[in-house]
Amino acid sequence: MSHSHTKPPVPVALRVKAIETLLTEKGVLGAGVVDAIVDVFEHELGPKNGAKVVAKAWTDPEYRSWLLKDGTAAIESLGFSGFQGEYMVVVENTPEVHNVVVCTLCSCYPWPVLGLPPNWYKTAPYRSRVVLNPRSVLAEFDLQIPDDVEVRVWDSTSDVRYLVLPERPAGTDGWSEDELAALVTRDSMIGTGICRLAA
Amino acid sequence: MNSIHDIGGMDGVGPLPLEENEPIFHEEWERRMFGVKVALAIEGVYNIDETRWAMERIPALRWLQSSYYEQWVDGVTRSLLEKDILTQEEIDARIDILRKQGGE
Helix, strand or coil: CCCCCCCCCCCCCHHHHHHHHHHHCCCCCCCCCHHHHHHHHHHCHHHHHHHHHHHHHHHHHHHHHHHCCHHHHHCCCCCCCCCCCCCCEEEEEECCCEEEEEEECCCCCHHHHHCCHHHHHHHHHHHHHCCCHHHHHHHHHHCCCCCCCCCEEEEEECEEEEEEECCCCCCCCCCCCCHCCCCCCCCHHHCCCCCCCCC | CCCCCCCCCCCCCCCCCCCCCCCCCCCCCHHHHHHHHHHHHHHHCCCCCHHHHHHHHHHCCCCCHHHHHHHHHHHHHHHHHHHCCCHHHHHHHHHHHHHHCCCC
């Protein structure tokens, strides 16, 4: 950094390329490993996994009880586990309680069930304010929480990751798990949104 | 440790940067940085607490002006230097080569 006054600033893309090419040449990174990892996160992980967990909990009372008691095991039983999902806690929205999740220190998020977090989740405005005034932050998501509903904010850590079990939309009696899963949005599982309404 | 990353409860940080139909990565270098950092974790080069500690030592003013993945670049670079996997000299030399290749 000492010579930064005499040279033009280095574009960040070049810094990344320099690191990646050096690590590959030294054998620290195997050929194709970076592409394989990125592919998993772009194509396999994402909110569609969490939506399956939610839909099963809505249709199977025993699974729901297990999910709320031991989220890690219940989620793993559907095949979703691993990096940044090693210890999962599921919190349930009810007519009396609305839950919302943040990581005030950085960006901890349940990767196996939700994939990578949206940019706003990782930024200072969300992290600083949702613990201070959650109702006004939720209003910026067009989510108005009535005064008689308690709002609980869960601060993630590098060890514990949270998933919100949203309320099942009205008018969905008898729907299949697949039909229900299609109503579950990413934000409804973070707590900054609700599910889509039944068509 | 109390430092700039510990911002829960702070006022005046600005509005939420909400974006419709947001891509997983906004730039190709973000995609590469993500893959490199996770690959290094899988290889056992560092654990999650080490990577966070590396980012939490970014100077406060720089941290505030950096994007999320820029903070990853700073943190991963620090880890690689501290673990003697790369040196600043070889990174700088590689950047010079890449610049020339890019016609800069």
